[in-house]
Amino acid sequence: MKERQYEIIESRENMKKFKVSLLQLDIVFGDPETNYINVEKYIKKAVSDKPDVLVLPEMWNTGYALDKLGDIADKGGQRTKNFLSNLAKRFAVNIVGGSVATEEAGKYYNTSYIFGRKGNLISQYQKVHLFGLMNEDDFISAGSVQNQFVLDDVKAAGVICYDIRFPEWERKLMSKGQQILFVSAQWPAKRIEQWRMLLCARAIENQSFVVAVNRVGEAPKNSFNGHSLVIDPLGKILAEGTTDVEGVFTCEFDLDDLTEVRGSIPVFKDRRPELY
Numbered sequence: 001m002k003e004r005q006y007e008i009i010e011s012r013e014n015m016k017k018f019k020v021s022l023l024q025l026d027i028v029f030g031d032p033e034t035n036y037i038n039v040e041k042y043i044k045k046a047v048s049d050k051p052d053v054l055v056l057p058e059m060w061n062t063g064y065a066l067d068k069l070g071d072i073a074d075k076g077g078q079r080t081k082n083f084l085s086n087l088a089k090r091f092a093v094n095i096v097g098g099s100v101a102t103e104e105a106g107k108y109y110n111t112s113y114i115f116g117r118k119g120n121l122i123s124q125y126q127k128v129h130l131f132g133l134m135n136e137d138d139f140i141s142a143g144s145v146q147n148q149f150v151l152d153d154v155k156a157a158g159v160i161c162y163d164i165r166f167p168e169w170e171r172k173l174m175s176k177g178q179q180i181l182f183v184s185a186q187w188p189a190k191r192i193e194q195w196r197m198l199l200c201a202r203a204i205e206n207q208s209f210v211v212a213v214n215r216v217g218e219a220p221k222n223s224f225n226g227h228s229l230v231i232d233p234l235g236k237i238l239a240e241g242t243t244d245v246e247g248v249f250t251c252e253f254d255l256d257d258l259t260e261v262r263g264s265i266p267v268f269k270d271r272r273p274e275l276y
């Protein structure tokens with residue numbers, strides 16, 4: 001697999017910067033050993049950009065090898081938690097750990113772990129909306145808990161892939177002043193235009209930055225072509241991984257932009273939740 005260092009599409013001076021590194025990786029189907037090695041390699045590469053946070057894709061330990069979960073799901077998420085905690089601490093970087101297949105008390109989950117710069121577990125989340133088209137609901141149990149967290153002093157929330165088709169869920173997550181929505185995905189190439197549009201809509205309606213990582217590469221039933229995105233609160237794409245080779249791209253944005261956008265069109269204040 002070739003590697004590509006992505007370009008920063010937009011970076012301005014003199015702003016309250018927040019820097020994100022997106023790891024738009026390939027995932028080897030049903031092969032956690034190879035995937036942990038590859039993720040570590042790309043985390044080491046990404047930290048040279050000195051990001052505030054690293055973001056990983058969905059189900060990066062196993063891919064959607066759902067019928068093998070009995071052998072390859074991470075029991076209690078222990079391996080992944082140790083792995084991400086050590087790397088977060090070693091490089092003093094926040095990590096939005098995408099998601100991994102985990103086993104908890106005989107059930108399987110699509111689980112995300114968020115770590116702070118000291119290697120501390122900040123939040124964990126089990127995917128709430130399971131994707132029947134890829135038979136996820138036949139193998140995986142749904143979570144029911146929100147994923148809101150603070151990275152340094154930045155308020156954020158996280159969801160996984162199919163969750164972005166449920167704007168009610170993102171609205172709920174983003175309604176307490178969250179500034180960034182993180183999304184980790186394995187979103188197939190054939191619906192990539194929907195991915196782009198849904199994410200821009202989530203950014204506009206929640207007046208927040210969206211940082212979304214999608215994988216590249218092939219799985220037995222699907223092809224993936226990245227198009228990881230960083231989107232500003234007006235829905236403008238700041239960075240996009242438009243190539244289907246794996247790599248890291250890093251983007252900086254100005255959190256102060258939120259104040260202006262939220263001040264000029266105060267949608268959270270103007271909502272009529274009593275009607276809907």
Ligand SMILES: O=C(O)CCC(=O)C(=O)O
Nearest residue numbers: 131161162186187188191
């Ligand atoms: O909603 C879609 O089109 C893709 C969702 C998906 O691939 C997933 O949730 O894993």
